[in-house]
Amino acid sequence: MSSVATKTGDGGKTDTPMGRQSKGSEFPEMVGTLDELTAAIAVAGVDLWDLPIKEMFQTAQHNLLSIGASLWDGKKRVKNADIELLDKFIADHETNPGGFIIPEGRESAPIHMARAICRRAERRIWNLQELDTWSITYAQYLNRLSDALYVAALKVGPSMPMMWSDV
Secondary structure, eight states: OOOSOOOTTTTSEEEETTEEEETTSHHHHHHHHHHHHHHHHHHHHTTOOOHHHHHHHHHHHHHHHHHHHHHHHOOOOSOHHHHHHHHHHHHHHOOOOSSOBOOOSTTHHHHHHHHHHHHHHHHHHHHOTTOOHHHHHHHHHHHHHHHHHHHHHHHHSOSSOOBOOOO
């Protein structure tokens, strides 16, 4: 069995489909943000009992790993049907209080954190110069996932969310 510690990244470089690159360059940042988002969704789901949300989380985690693999090898894995599933989740569970809410609550705050990381992942994917037609689907998936995470956070959060007001 090979070791997890290859020590090849000790100098600040990592392997990418474009060859060795700085760990701070766009591709490793994108893949790292997807990894961070996958873990954040896991944390957000730890204390949840809501089955539709847990199922959406698990599907999203698989799709996020698929997006990372696709960015690596160029095979399209996440499709428009995956976006449509998120659209259905949003339609089935949406309650929009209008305005900006302040994240709070044991169950909803971690989901809001995952949502914020998802927005960063969406911004990062648009930075990739290799963006092609199917990669745009991944940007759209991340956009819709952040909306679904927002809806999930509202569903499990306080019945009257704390609203931001410009004082």
